[in-house]
Amino acid sequence: MDQFISFALQPEVFLVWTSLAKTLALLGIILGFVSYTVYAERKVCAFIQDRVGPNRVGIPLTLLGMKKDLPFLGLGQPIADALKLLLKENFIPASVNKFYYYIAPKLTMIPPILVLAVLPFGSSLFGVPMVIANINIGVLYVFAVSSLGVYGIVLAGWSSNSKYPFLGGIRSTSQMISYELALGLSVIPVFLLCGTLNLSEIVLWQRENGWMVAPGWFKGLTIDQVLHPEAWVAAFQAGFSWQRFWIWIPMLISFVVFFIAMFAETNRLPFDLPEAEQELVGGYHTEYSGMGFALFFLGEYAAMIAGSGVIVTLFFGGWTLPFVPDGSSPSFFHLAFVPGWLASLIWGLVNIGVFFGKVSVLLFVFIWVRWTLPRFRYDQLMKLGWYFFFELALVNIFITALVLAYVK
């Protein structure tokens, strides 16, 4: 046993099994997240349209002979959905190109999951940093991997050998390529500011200097002081500076461009032209059924979650929480009776929770936008991308450079 433990604690071996554990845990969380985002989508949609939404599927107590089911707000709905999709017939039309038809849904599902590998989703647990691969080019990796996502959609459209899917595939290719430019260019100001491409370091930078989307920062304000208003003012004065304020302007532009481009990249309304129901039936996945369709569906939501994760990491301070001096330090508990290791464990879990909480809020915004805004026309979409966002992102780089030259 001791031998085993010492083997497991060798640096390389330790790295391998902790990475594996993190990967499995994150995958589990994300898949759960995906199914419950679908549920949230239906619930929020129902709320916005003044309906009830799914509210039946809960714990089926009647099967056990009881009088009533326990609906739990319909929280069991995703399980029922998944079962339905798994059991449905996987119908393959006659004239499709079988190989690509089969492989396309997998290709849309893989990239968003690969993106998760570099997102720091927490500070650390037991001294293990909560990021699967802490590489120094994190953001570029995100773009590189997510740029591969378009192949699944394009191949689905082409291999279906049918006109609506083909149109959907073509639309999505041109849309994703157009908005990828704005997406990539809009984060360059962030790198200019932080001087690093490493996502963990960007998060740490934001813990020190404030979130990218915040004009000032309550530096040094801790939860202990929250009850004292004069501490607020002091902390605000300590954290605020005009430099920070000037930098805030290009960062805000960056954020807006990035956020909107992310809608286009994930094919969400108001940019969901590739699957515009009224024009293209279902777009690129018209000819799919059963699990193939489900993978597209899940791929879209996984991309949404990964995208939200990237936005949170880049602009909303990642796993950090405002008013907390240092997430991993036990300062909050220093009066209490809890031992240090427990405090750091709790903090680690809190940070993970904070990250996913922020992601959930963003997901809600994604859904909210979908059910409130109308869809763009195709030429409007292209014009907006090329004439406005591309230029804005480009100009913003110069603005940032100027501001930084002025400030530094």
Added chain:
Amino acid sequence: MTAFLLSPEFRVVFLGIFLLMLDSFTKTDKRYIAWAGIVGLVILFGFSFFPGLPEGVFPPGFYLSDPTALFFKRFMLLSTILTLALALDYSKVYQEYIPAGRPGAGLGEFYILPIFACAGFMWLVSAADFIMIFVSLELVTMCFYVLVASMRKNLLSLEAGVKYLILGALSTGFLVYGITWVIGLTGHTSLDGIREVLPIVPQGYQVALMFGLGLILVAVGFKVAAVPFQFWVPDVYQGAPTPVTAYLSVASKAAGFVVLMRVIEPFLTVPGLEQKIVTVLTVLAALTLLYGNLAALPQTNFKRLLAYSSIAHAGYLLVGVASVGAEASGPAVGFYLGGYLLMTFLAFLVLVHVGRVTGGDDISDFNGLGRRSPVLALGLLIAMLSLAGLPFTIGFLGKFLIFEAAMQSHQYLLVVLGAVTVACGFYYYLKVVRAMYWQPVVAEAPAIPVPVFTRFLIALLSAAIIIFGIYPQPLLAMLR
């Protein structure tokens, strides 16, 4: 930094950008853009006679400003000026073949792209680093890809564009692969660094070094149209707009030879490699001489004839390059190229005007030109005689210097082959002369009006061909 930006190449680039702006923000006749370009380049040509940049402006090992580089910079400026002059006269024909939404559309780019190519050429002849060579070569090639294919409603032009693109990309592949081998073996990208390292490179590396150099030679062979890498030449020359053909055959070839001589120079210092390189060059030169001259014999299209003649001239130039060890080989090649510029542009200038009126570029279109337009006929006569190598023309003197260098380095075989093929050349060049003076005029063929500026250029080029043919010292002084 300002000195950096005021280097001759950047001035040319700024001229190009300025003209682009002029082109986008004005809607009048586009021909004045060509005029502005010509004037600008003439001014820059004048600047080149004043002391240039102070040393050390560019990082060492990248950029050379030796007499050869300076000579070829002037060469490139001059050929760009002449190309623009040709383009002016060619505008009418060009416009017929572009899908223009309104008159004059697309012409601006046709005048401006050669200016950017000129900047690339000037960087190329100053390049002393493989990265520089590659980058500026790509800049030039990119301009030519566009220019060759730009007459989009002409199928020949499109065909030429596609052929040039595919073979250009292929040769770029060879170039990059060869460069990779050389850099990998020597650890240097700059030719200076390579020259220093080569003596201590182990003997066993030489096969690999020769392999890398061979790949580079293949790529350069494509650019200078050496046999067996010449097969793109006739089609591309025929299909491209005539000014572009002239530019391609003069400037591109000259740049290729400058690069060739610069690249092989460090390798010639290694005893084991020298003999191999000379053998390769000799074989290339002999093949090019034979193929270019023999294949030109049956041609009936004037542009194709000039294409094969361009291959043949590449052969003579390769003889000069292969005359390793002869002191005069470098200046001989430079002088030959200078003469080649004058006579080729003269021939193309006449062709543009004849083609504009007759609508074709076959040799039969030149029938009776002696009576229809004595000025053009005289100009073409001088060009053809000089291309053939008649004494008292610059073409003769160029060949003479090349053969002299070859004799010095004991390349007797090449000298004999050269002499035989010169005789061959007389036949096909004089075929054009025969058409002009001894063939009857086609009844309905109109007289050809020649603008004043063109008359001036024809007179200038003809005079230069004859004057430098008798009194070559100023040119040679520039090269030494």
Added chain:
Amino acid sequence: MPLVLFWIFAILMLAFGLGVVFLRNPVSSALSLVMSFVALAALFITLDAFFIGVIQILVYAGAVMVLFLFIIMLLDLRGEETRRLNLAAWTGGGLVVAGFVGLLFKVVSTQPGFDFPKPPISRPEISDVALVGWTLFYKFNLPFQIIGVLLLVATIGVVLLSKKELK
């Protein structure tokens, strides 16, 4: 371990490279090229050149090849699959390739460099992104600016060659 990875990715890259040439369906050829690029990127990453590897994927696999695929799909090159092979062209091409590979083999086999151990490449202090930037903007500044001119020319060329009606 890196050696194993090298062989895996090198073989993958070459296999997909052959696929580009030999597959009859243009879409399959294009996708083989994508896979070949991805394997190449993996090779870069085994050499610790993360930045170049990722840029390889981002630019070539993620952008250039998507456009390629786009064009291939729009052209609908179905005839390509049924086209008869030109025997003479294949023999000629095969001979050239065989000659080239033979030459390469000869060069590599006479290479003494593989026999002795080389000193390890010193690890630079700064990250590879900064190193690439440093090399581009300081050491190779002049070629970098020439590339700028090249891109300008390419842009003009694209407009000139592809616009339906020039204005």
